[in-house]
Amino acid sequence: MNIEKYDLAIIGSGSGNSLITPYWDDRKVAIIDAGIFGGTCLNAGCIPTKMFAYPAQLASTPQQVAPLGIDMAFESADWPEIRDRIFSRIDAISAGGKRYRDVELEHTTLITEEVHFSGPKQLTSQTGRVLEADQIVIAAGSRPSFPSVPGVHLPGVHTSETVMRLPELPKRIIIVGGKYIGSEFAAIFAGLGAEVIQVNRSGRLLSSHDHTISDEFTRVASGHWQLEMNQTLHSIEQEGHQLRVNVSETGGNLNEISGTYTSDVVLLATGREPNTDRMNLEAAGIDTFNDFIARDEYLRVLSNDEPVEGVWAIGDIANDQMLKHVANHEQRVVSHNMEHPDNMKPDTLDAIPAGVFTRPQIATVGLTEDQAKIQYGSEAITTKIQAYGDTAYGWAMEDSDGFVKLIANTSTGKLLGAHIMGPEATNLLQPVIMAMSFGITAHQMARGQYWIHPAMAEVVENALLGLDVPESGLL
Numbered sequence: 001m002n003i004e005k006y007d008l009a010i011i012g013s014g015s016g017n018s019l020i021t022p023y024w025d026d027r028k029v030a031i032i033d034a035g036i037f038g039g040t041c042l043n044a045g046c047i048p049t050k051m052f053a054y055p056a057q058l059a060s061t062p063q064q065v066a067p068l069g070i071d072m073a074f075e076s077a078d079w080p081e082i083r084d085r086i087f088s089r090i091d092a093i094s095a096g097g098k099r100y101r102d103v104e105l106e107h108t109t110l111i112t113e114e115v116h117f118s119g120p121k122q123l124t125s126q127t128g129r130v131l132e133a134d135q136i137v138i139a140a141g142s143r144p145s146f147p148s149v150p151g152v153h154l155p156g157v158h159t160s161e162t163v164m165r166l167p168e169l170p171k172r173i174i175i176v177g178g179k180y181i182g183s184e185f186a187a188i189f190a191g192l193g194a195e196v197i198q199v200n201r202s203g204r205l206l207s208s209h210d211h212t213i214s215d216e217f218t219r220v221a222s223g224h225w226q227l228e229m230n231q232t233l234h235s236i237e238q239e240g241h242q243l244r245v246n247v248s249e250t251g252g253n254l255n256e257i258s259g260t261y262t263s264d265v266v267l268l269a270t271g272r273e274p275n276t277d278r279m280n281l282e283a284a285g286i287d288t289f290n291d292f293i294a295r296d297e298y299l300r301v302l303s304n305d306e307p308v309e310g311v312w313a314i315g316d317i318a319n320d321q322m323l324k325h326v327a328n329h330e331q332r333v334v335s336h337n338m339e340h341p342d343n344m345k346p347d348t349l350d351a352i353p354a355g356v357f358t359r360p361q362i363a364t365v366g367l368t369e370d371q372a373k374i375q376y377g378s379e380a381i382t383t384k385i386q387a388y389g390d391t392a393y394g395w396a397m398e399d400s401d402g403f404v405k406l407i408a409n410t411s412t413g414k415l416l417g418a419h420i421m422g423p424e425a426t427n428l429l430q431p432v433i434m435a436m437s438f439g440i441t442a443h444q445m446a447r448g449q450y451w452i453h454p455a456m457a458e459v460v461e462n463a464l465l466g467l468d469v470p471e472s473g474l475l
């Protein structure tokens, strides 16, 4: 048997691609991806969704400026033009990255086949290529999960992998799912002029977020598109050119159809599952935890609870947060640890933020109020909700929905969580992430710097000053 030998083999060209640092220039590297080069974020995730979310947000400008005395009208969105602008850029980046690894670099070998483990340090491809490597990094990501009900594979039923390449803007779209993906696409399609029905299993959108965010977002979103709450998908049927989406009442008899909606296109945004089942991990004895690969703090995979030297995992296949900035950080940890085996560093970042680029935008970091109460006790925490509308820039915007919610420890003054809904939420949150990451207290953050007046960020300053925390001595 011909066994190909490598110094490093990487399964997955998303975050895995960045593992090929100059350290590997004079070493042999295999990068393996059976899908589109560059992975989910580039091709079907963060990047194209945000490139759609931005024009969709601009398209809603007339509603935002109406209270300011400006009359504007939204006429139409040219879906093919928007789509082609986005994918002509993205497809070229993916093709360029693929060519670079495949053709231009001598020390890298690109394998465009499905692989699985056939031994502790051995991989076998679909066509029978056998690879062995001193270091193996599993960066094989996740994929959309489908509810096990009839009709989910009918033509016209899409996931985030395909819906952005639709030939035209659907007149009406039913979106099943009420968290990140469902809420981002609801804002995109509604903003661009489609009729959106969002079907949600529970009674609240973004139900894992802080309850104030979840409640307020549900309220505001219901004014932007149609929400059908407490509905569980029962089945999807073809009805001529239309799709019938049948739902059951959540908590009721799930075999009984309690409602039906019809549309041209259905988007399933019903979660993502890690690609662990594609890896034959048993052949390498790799442990899993809730279907994710189990790791130690250096991001080495575990086998019978013990770290395996030279086998690592990063990104969605190992981290249930399923966020690109988390995968990127893990890539840097694993790069360092592979390149400095005598000075390995653990993955220690814990203030993990996330943005939901919906309408209005949402950003969050740290504990929700409920989590903080459980962890510290109600009396040990202080919260403040500051409305954008009660600050000078909020008056300028005539904002009536946005707010910043902060949670801090009453005795240490440290921030425990921050949750923002409103314009530029993701940008407003970044200094709070910095304070949490570097241990700056709420009062130090409020009073240890100038806040530009009267900028939008004063909503964060005012929220900080509203917390019941010890003073830092700063003026």
Ligand SMILES: Cc1cc2nc3c(=O)[nH]c(=O)nc-3n(C[C@H](O)[C@H](O)[C@H](O)COP(=O)(O)OP(=O)(O)OC[C@H]3O[C@@H](n4cnc5c(N)ncnc54)[C@H](O)[C@@H]3O)c2cc1C
Residues within 6 Å of the ligand: 011, 012, 013, 014, 015, 016, 032, 033, 034, 035, 036, 037, 038, 039, 040, 041, 042, 044, 045, 046, 047, 049, 050, 113, 114, 115, 116, 139, 140, 141, 142, 160, 181, 275, 278, 279, 314, 315, 316, 317, 322, 323, 324, 325, 326, 327
């Ligand atoms: C619609 C959408 C929007 C998103 N938006 C954001 C956002 O705004 N911000 C954010 O932080 N995150 C976002 N995410 C999440 C983000 O995209 C992921 O966290 C990130 O892409 C994960 O990267 P990864 O390297 O772990 O995996 P991936 O980039 O998915 O790479 C894994 C690769 O492995 C390949 N592969 C899998 N199994 C095998 C096998 N057996 N053999 C060969 N190849 C294999 C796949 O083809 C794939 O290309 C979004 C996700 C989606 C779906």
Ligand SMILES: NC(=O)c1ccc[n+]([C@@H]2O[C@H](COP(=O)([O-])OP(=O)(O)OC[C@H]3O[C@@H](n4cnc5c(N)ncnc54)[C@H](O)[C@@H]3O)[C@@H](O)[C@H]2O)c1
Residues within 6 Å of the ligand: 147, 176, 177, 178, 179, 180, 181, 182, 184, 199, 200, 201, 202, 231, 232, 233, 269, 270, 271, 272, 320, 321, 322, 323, 354, 355, 356, 357
């Ligand atoms: N902006 C971002 O950072 C971003 C954007 C998109 C995705 N992501 C990542 O991708 C991951 C997946 O996101 P997601 O929103 O698809 O999944 P999710 O698991 O967060 O939410 C799935 C939704 O589908 C609903 N659902 C599941 N089965 C259902 C059924 N049978 N009937 C009705 N509803 C059903 C759930 O109740 C839930 O609302 C997340 O972990 C997220 O971190 C991040």
